[in-house]
Amino acid sequence: MVSQKMFELGRRSSKIRQIAEYGRARKAEIGNEKVFDFSLGNPSIPAPEKVREELIRLIETTPAEVLHGYTSSAGDMGVRESIAKYLSETFGANADASLIYMTCGAAASLCISFTALLAKGDEVIVPSPYFPEYKVFIEKAGGVTVTVPCEDKTFKLDIKAIEAAINERTRIVLINTPNNPTGAVYSEREIKALADLMQKKEKELNREIYLLSDEPYRELYYGEGKLPFVPNYYKRSIVAYSYSKSLSLPGERIGYIFVSPECPSADDVFAAVCGAGRSLGYVCAPALFQRMIPGVLGLTSDISEYRENREILVGALTEMGYELTPPDGAFYMFIKSPEDDAELFCERAKKHEILLVPSDDFGVKGYARLAYCTSRATVINSLPAFKALMDEYKK
């Protein structure tokens, strides 16, 4: 006799994890280099050297009982101040350290935000395709997930469809740019259009609606300049950030929640964030990695590696006849399944030792996600297999 819901959630582990586990076993069986594993968003590029230097420096110069001691529940104030300074300088945001809550990674940032903002039955608008754990986190916080399909092929926000979905139960619009699983990136124009719509709807419905921006891929952008900083366009903004991808530290669980100082009653929102963190057991994010952050602000892993993987794959796969929209950010691309059923396509790919995730779990049908945060060798060596796979469809 355990919680039936939790039991079921534990039993049917996420599809992504299942495929990754299969990949692990298959590699042990036939050799690492023979499996073309594009299943998991686990960065293949090491953290910047400065991360290593900072960790060693902190360990060698800080008394252990201080270095590994508790920080404040919301995180070390010096660390939060340096992040606020960085955000202000980089994005012209008027960031405030007292509105930054250090978290144990992206999942924590999201779970805390949903718990802080949602009352039972409140709706969260989630553009699809979307990262499947969103739904798990929203439901746990008592909310209801309302998916709204993105535009066909480009996977850009469909503002009209979002407008139609916002109602008197909407509390949050969740966006994720650069996007997992499509690699789409929203331009300033698109962010502005969404912000305008939400402002209009807030007035119309006389209701507070938050824009929650999930940004673990913020720095993984292959275009020019920096991406628009969402809180600069909409006052009631909250950013859920993680260093997992930008610094290649997914295992270390370090990130933060940023409540916009422009947000009306920002202090109350932050209090709710603190309360949610407390009630979920998320106080004092991992201390060593908190303290490492000020020394590496603005750095990223060498994302040119991802850029090249992307270019090789986009070029080669398109030439082979695969349909795909070249991704502008993150390290994912969405490939149209050559047959209607993406699950069958991914099963067929598996026979060529190519591991992809069918799009069904991301809330849309007919695509497969390819995570190209792999070694260059995996990319290169997979090409004949992709060719052979496509040839099956051409017969």
Added chain:
Amino acid sequence: MVSQKMFELGRRSSKIRQIAEYGRARKAEIGNEKVFDFSLGNPSIPAPEKVREELIRLIETTPAEVLHGYTSSAGDMGVRESIAKYLSETFGANADASLIYMTCGAAASLCISFTALLAKGDEVIVPSPYFPEYKVFIEKAGGVTVTVPCEDKTFKLDIKAIEAAINERTRIVLINTPNNPTGAVYSEREIKALADLMQKKEKELNREIYLLSDEPYRELYYGEGKLPFVPNYYKRSIVAYSYSKSLSLPGERIGYIFVSPECPSADDVFAAVCGAGRSLGYVCAPALFQRMIPGVLGLTSDISEYRENREILVGALTEMGYELTPPDGAFYMFIKSPEDDAELFCERAKKHEILLVPSDDFGVKGYARLAYCTSRATVINSLPAFKALMDEYKK
């Protein structure tokens, strides 16, 4: 408009934290050495040197993308196997790595366990006095906290009172030995008596009742030998462990949940733990600290420092006329308030720059908690202040 519950929880931060924050400000004002801060359970003794060595070794010898990469959701299997081996060798437990879930510290271990086991309205029996966050975590998981007072003065389990409290809504009995806030330790005889009672009640009520043992202080014991390992006495046992106190790593958030292999349907319980971890965002505990654990199993910080603090304080305070029961473990002692109202006593202590936590927040009246995980100087220098404080009551 945020979650009202979370807002309130965030606003009225825990009394312990409030006093600690006051201490921080006061030290900045009059100097560190002039404030006798016994408010917080933040270990004063550094982690064992081996922790530093292992961290450096791992950082210098493991490729960063592996070291800081994702582990499995439940944790790295090699780490879990080494913990299972350690528990089997140390406690004669028949531990099973596939039933160990690595967590982000004690709070995470508890939140996940409550979420895994409780359905709405299920009752959790909590002997009082108790760590106040228990109630926050239980309520968040939909449960109801049923406090049962411990025996007077000794703070041992009152088995008769627990018997009277167990009913057809009870799902968990929670124990914490060595205890925060009293320092009490339950003997093998007491654990057996509780186990016998629970077995009897399970039959009587035809209901599964879990024994959840919160053990961050397991190794902080000042008596002879090792403490009884709870799962050896009751099949349906779950241990919530953290390395925060034993290795002086409270900021690093590393611990585990151990589901007893003797537990009927242990695999189902573990699946619910995995589901709860997933739904709360707790997958893949901090990776570097996971990987450090196998190299330091069985080590603890030098707890003789705490033992000496304890001996000095017990001796001196008793002689001054304070009533207290010498603690057998952890690094807390419970002092009887010389006046009925412990809050007034603690306010009066504050005027002597002594920071204690009134027992009201721990669910009992008339005591103050003293955390003696402080420097020796704080202990020694506080004695005249304690004397002056008691003198006020003798006038």
